Structures are given as C-alpha cells and as structure tokens.
Amino acid sequence: MKGREFKDAMYDGLSKLLKALANPYRLEIIEMLSQGEKSVEGIVQTTNLSFANASQHLQVMKSNNIVKSRKEGHYVYYSLINDDFLSVYQHIIKYAVSEIAELEKIMNRQREDNKSLNAVSIEELENMIENKNILLLDVRPSVEFEFGHITGAVSVPMNELMEQLKSISKDKEIIAYCRGPFCVLADEAVKLLSEQGFNVRRLDEGYPEWKMKQLETN
Amino acid sequence: MKGREFKDAMYDGLSKLLKALANPYRLEIIEMLSQGEKSVEGIVQTTNLSFANASQHLQVMKSNNIVKSRKEGHYVYYSLINDDFLSVYQHIIKYAVSEIAELEKIMNRQREDNKSLNAVSIEELENMIENKNILLLDVRPSVEFEFGHITGAVSVPMNELMEQLKSISKDKEIIAYCRGPFCVLADEAVKLLSEQGFNVRRLDEGYPEWKMKQLETN
DNA sequence: CAATTATTCAATAGATTTATTGAATAATTT
DNA sequence: AAATTATTCAATAAATCTATTGAATAATTG
Numbered sequence: 451m452k453g454r455e456f457k458d459a460m461y462d463g464l465s466k467l468l469k470a471l472a473n474p475y476r477l478e479i480i481e482m483l484s485q486g487e488k489s490v491e492g493i494v495q496t497t498n499l500s501f502a503n504a505s506q507h508l509q510v511m512k513s514n515n516i517v518k519s520r521k522e523g524h525y526v527y528y529s530l531i532n533d534d535f536l537s538v539y540q541h542i543i544k545y546a547v548s549e550i551a552e553l554e555k556i557m558n559r560q561r562e563d564n565k566s567l568n569a570v571s572i573e574e575l576e577n578m579i580e581n582k583n584i585l586l587l588d589v590r591p592s593v594e595f596e597f598g599h600i601t602g603a604v605s606v607p608m609n610e611l612m613e614q615l616k617s618i619s620k621d622k623e624i625i626a627y628c629r630g631p632f633c634v635l636a637d638e639a640v641k642l643l644s645e646q647g648f649n650v651r652r653l654d655e656g657y658p659e660w661k662m663k664q665l666e667t668n
Numbered sequence: 669m670k671g672r673e674f675k676d677a678m679y680d681g682l683s684k685l686l687k688a689l690a691n692p693y694r695l696e697i698i699e700m701l702s703q704g705e706k707s708v709e710g711i712v713q714t715t716n717l718s719f720a721n722a723s724q725h726l727q728v729m730k731s732n733n734i735v736k737s738r739k740e741g742h743y744v745y746y747s748l749i750n751d752d753f754l755s756v757y758q759h760i761i762k763y764a765v766s767e768i769a770e771l772e773k774i775m776n777r778q779r780e781d782n783k784s785l786n787a788v789s790i791e792e793l794e795n796m797i798e799n800k801n802i803l804l805l806d807v808r809p810s811v812e813f814e815f816g817h818i819t820g821a822v823s824v825p826m827n828e829l830m831e832q833l834k835s836i837s838k839d840k841e842i843i844a845y846c847r848g849p850f851c852v853l854a855d856e857a858v859k860l861l862s863e864q865g866f867n868v869r870r871l872d873e874g875y876p877e878w879k880m881k882q883l884e885t886n
Numbered sequence: 887c888a889a890t891t892a893t894t895c896a897a898t899a900g901a902t903t904t905a906t907t908g909a910a911t912a913a914t915t916t
Numbered sequence: 917a918a919a920t921t922a923t924t925c926a927a928t929a930a931a932t933c934t935a936t937t938g939a940a941t942a943a944t945t946g
Contacts, residue, residue, distance in 0.1 A: 456774065456778045456850075456852060457696065457850055457852070458692065459774045460771060460774060460775070460849075460850050461692035461693075461695045461696050461850070462692050463764065463768065463770055463771040463774065464692070464695055464760070464761065464764050464771065465689075465690050465691050465692045465694075465695055467760075467764050467768060468686055468689045468690035468695075468760070469687075469690040469932095469933090471683075471686045471690070472683050472686035472687040472689070472690045473683050473933090473934085474676065474679035474680050474682075474683045475679075475934095476683075477679045477682055477683055477686075478675065478679050489892080489893095490892070490893060490894095491892070491893090499935090500935075500936070500937095501892080501893070501894090502893085502894075502895085502935085502936075502937080502938095503934080503935055503936075504893095505892095505893060505894055505895090506894085506895095506934085506935085507934095509894085510933095515767060515768045515769075521893095521942095521943085523892090523943065523944070524890095524891055524892045524893080524942085524943055524944065525891095525892065525893085525943095526892075526893060526894090531767075532767070534763055534766075534767055535763065535767065537759075537763075538759050538760055538763040541755075541756050541759045541760075542682070542685075542686070542756055542759075542760070543682065545752055545753065545755075545756040546681065546682050546685050548752075549733060549749075549750070549752055549753065550681065550685060550733045551733075552681055553678060553681040553682065556674065556677045556678060556681065557678070560674045631678075632674075632675055632678050632679070634674060634675070687902095687903090691903085691904085693904095707922080707923095708922070708923060708924095709922070709923090717905090718905075718906070718907095719922080719923070719924095720905085720906075720907080720908095720923085720924075720925085721904080721905055721906075722923095723922095723923060723924060723925090724904085724905085724924085724925095725904095727924080728903095739912095739913085739923095741913065741914070741921095741922090742912085742913055742914065742920095742921055742922045742923080743913095743921095743922065743923085744922075744923060744924090
C-alpha cells in the first residue's frame with residue numbers, strides 16, 4: 451500500500467465515523483443510550499422521530515461502530531458500543547461546550563434560566579457524600595436508575611416528584627442529578643423543590659460523566 | 669428557553685461542528701495544520717485539492733471554530749484554533765484506530781508493509797533521550813521543523829535524506845519521526861536508512877502527539 | 887395457524903454537501 | 917497606474933443525506 455492510498459483509506463474511514471456522528475437526532479440518541487440500552491420504541495417515545503426514521507438512524511450508527519443491538523422477543527435493544535466511545539463522545543461535548551461561543555452561550559443561558567448557578571461539581575459531590583448527610587436524588591425515569599446510578603442515590607423520577615414531596619426530608623441538603631449537560635430534568639427538579647422550600651442544588655454534570663470518572667480513576 | 673428548544677439548539681450546534689470535521693480532505697488539512705500554520709498554497713501543494721476547493725474547505729472549518737487565519741501580504745495563513753481542539757481530534761483518532769476494525773486493519777497493514785513493527789513509543793523515546801546517545805531524526809519538511817520539534821532532534825527532510833547520508837553517523841541508534849499516525853515519511857526514512865545499513869527505528873506516533881503529551885503532563 | 891406487534895426494508899422526493907468553473911478582490915511588484 | 921499573485925466569491929451540476937410512505941419480515945399471542 452502506497453503512502454497516498456494509506457492516507458486516503460484512513461481519512462475516508464475516519465470521516466465515515468464522524469459523518470455517522472454528525473446529525474442532531476443521532477446525537478440525541480447517543481445521549482439517550484449513554485444511560486443504558488433502549489428499544490427502538492423507547493427512542494421513538496422521547497424524540498420526534500418516526501419509527502422507520504429512528505430505525506434508520508440506529509442502523510447508520512450500528513454500521514459505523516457507534517452502537518450495537520441485541521434482539522429479545524419482539525424488541526430490538528440498542529446500546530452504545532463501549533465505554534471508550536462514550537469517553538470520546540464526552541471529550542467532544544466538553545470541547546464544544548467550552549470552546550464554541552455559540553454553544554457556550556446557549557448552555558449558559560439555560561443554566562441562568564434555571565437559576566442553578568451554584569451547581570455542584572462531581573468532585574464536590576464526592577466530598578459531600580463522604581462528609582455530609584445529604585440526599586442524592588436521581589430524577590431520571592426509573593428504568594434508567596435501575597440500569598445504573600450513583601451509589602447512595604434515591605430514585606424519584608421527575609414526573610413523580612410532585613406526588614412524593616411529603617416523603618422527602620426538609621432537613622437534609624438535596625443534590626439532584628440526571629444525565630449529562632443536555633439533560634434538563636435536574637434543573638426542573640431544582641426549580642420545583644426550591645419553590646417548595648427545600649434546600650436543593652443540582653449536580654453540574656450527570657450520571658454518564660460520573661460513570662466515566664469512576665472508570666478513569668480505577 | 670424550554671427544555672426541548674435547549675436540547676435542539678445544543679444538538680444542532682454540536683452536529684454542525686461534527687459535520688465540519690466529517691470530510692476526508694478536511695481531516696487531511698487538520699492533520700497538516702497540526703504541525704503549524706500553512707498558507708492555502710501550502711495546503712494545495714500536498715493535497716489533491718484545487719485552490720478554490722481548498723479555500724472553501726478552510727472556510728467551512730473557520731466558520732466552525734476549527735481553524736483560524738491571519739493575512740500577511742498576499743498570503744492567508746491558516747492554523748488550528750487551539751490545543752484543546754488538537755487534543756479532542758487526537759482522542760477521536762485514537763478511538764477510531766483502536767476500536768474500528770476496518771481502520772485498525774489498514775493501520776496494521778501499513779505498519780507491516782514498512783516492517784516498522786519495533787517502533788518506539790513516546791515513553792521509550794523519553795527514556796532513550798535521557799539514557800542513551802541516540803540520533804533523533806525529524807524527517808518532516810524543514811518549515812515544519814522550524815515551527816516546532818522535539819527537543820534535541822535534527823532536521824533532515826525526507827527529500828534530502830539520500831544526499832545527506834554521509835553526514836549521518838552509523839554508530840548511533842537512529843529514531844526517525846514525522847507527524848501523527850497518518851504520516852508515512854518516517855516509514856520511508858526507516859526503509860531507506862536500514863537498506864543503507866543504519867541502525868534505525870521509527871517513533872510510533874509523531875510530533876503532534878509528543879507536543880500534546882508535554883502539554884498534558886505540565 | 888391467523889392476528890398482532892416491533893422493527894426493518896425499499897422507493898422516493900427534498901435538502902444539503904461537494905467539486906468545478908470562471909470571475910472578483912485585495913495586496914504587492916513593476 | 918498596470919500587471920501579477922494569492923485567495924475568495926458565486927453559480928452550477930453531481931453526489932450524498934434525510935424524512936416519509938407503505939409494504940415486508942420476524943417473533944409472539946390468541
């Protein structure tokens with residue numbers, strides 16, 4: 451293989467991977483799958499995609515080593531191919547959010563809107579878990595919680611939060627979290643709970659970032 | 669801003685960035701710029717692109733915060749926007765080359781073709797620089813060497829190597845390097861020099877990786 | 887085994903990306 | 917000021933990507 455051929459083959463392959471990533475709906479699907487596997491139906495429910503379209507996007511990602519699938523009964527469950535991919539994906543996001551002015555602005559506006567500026571970092575949270583008696587609240591849908599969550603967290607899905615208010619102690623400081631930076635469930639939880647007089651803040655990042663951090667420091 | 673709007677804005681922005689990356693020629697340009705700034709002419713010379721086309725690709729990357737430009741005289745010089753971007757780019761490459769079977773295969777075939785299997789890692793090189801009296805050979809074009817190189821390296825551009833053979837000592841062990849994994853200059857140098865009886869190996873990675881490593885460990 | 891369900895396939899039209907062409911611009915040299 | 921040089925602009929055609937539609941498939945249930 452000559453030098454030129456080699457380079458062309460590498461750049462072609464690399465750009466195929468990037469093309470498979472470069473679509474807003476596929477990014478949203480990746481974000482969803484970063485909490486655990488989902489059926490096509492599950493993906494259709496939380497996106498605006500039609501069934502056939504969602505299936506197509508998933509196939510694009512499958513043939514480009516981004517997701518994998520397994521069949522069980524009627525259902526086909528998709529998940530991210532491995533944690534290495536998740537790590538790369540999060541590097542990209544981190545770069546985009548911190549270096550691209552447009553995205554930084556959107557991100558900051560969102561955070562201000564939610565008055566959640568005093569969010570807790572992962573490091574702070576680790577500290578608080580050790581030293582304080584806090585209540586760590588996972589507000590994602592319970593399926594996601596069951597699939598994996600931060601040790602010690604309690605599952606109260608956002609849509610059940612209002613009903614379960616009485617069972618939550620007002621004495622403890624509450625930290626709410628959901629998925630990565632694009633997940634707004636935690637913001638909603640903070641808003642609702644602080645309106646009700648709870649002492650509550652959100653985790654700056656989310657479960658996937660926490661998971662990655664644990665993997666990296668092992 | 670509602671949750672849905674926020675998500676859409678983020679995913680759109682992120683996918684724009686990825687779209688700007690997802691093209692083989694633009695990847696090749698990024699690779700070139702990872703050694704230092706280049707004029708449009710410089711890029712046209714080492715790619716198969718026409719002038720207008722190269723300019724267009726550069727503009728796509730400029731408007732997506734991947735490269736920046738400055739004008740000097742007739743020339744417009746482009747360079748990567750910052751080291752954070754370079755770091756993300758290298759994460760992507762590393763993932764692609766190690767996790768995507770197709771690319772891994774191409775990469776390995778290339779390495780075998782060049783019989784360069786006993787390449788030296790960056791760690792090994794650091795060790796050798798300290799403890800052995802090696803000759804570190806930078807075979808990139810001299811402009812790139814001048815723009816930045818590994819401390820202690822000697823510049824002998826690949827196209828001048830044949831003529832300068834006499835001035836190279838046969839006593840020292842030689843380590844040749846060029847750019848990242850896609851650069852084949854070092855492979856060519858190893859082939860030529862070992863045919864001439866020199867004791868020579870190549871650096872597994874290249875100058876951009878070395879540079880990133882230094883930055884990361886500072 | 888017929889009906890149901892979740893998913894995929896295949897065809898198509900509209901949108902976007904890309905390379906090419908030739909003209910336009912802006913800085914420099916003559 | 918005219919000519920030259922490096923780059924960009926604008927228009928276009930070809931290639932690729934995307935969403936939609938309706939039919940096909942494969943596993944399960946009645």
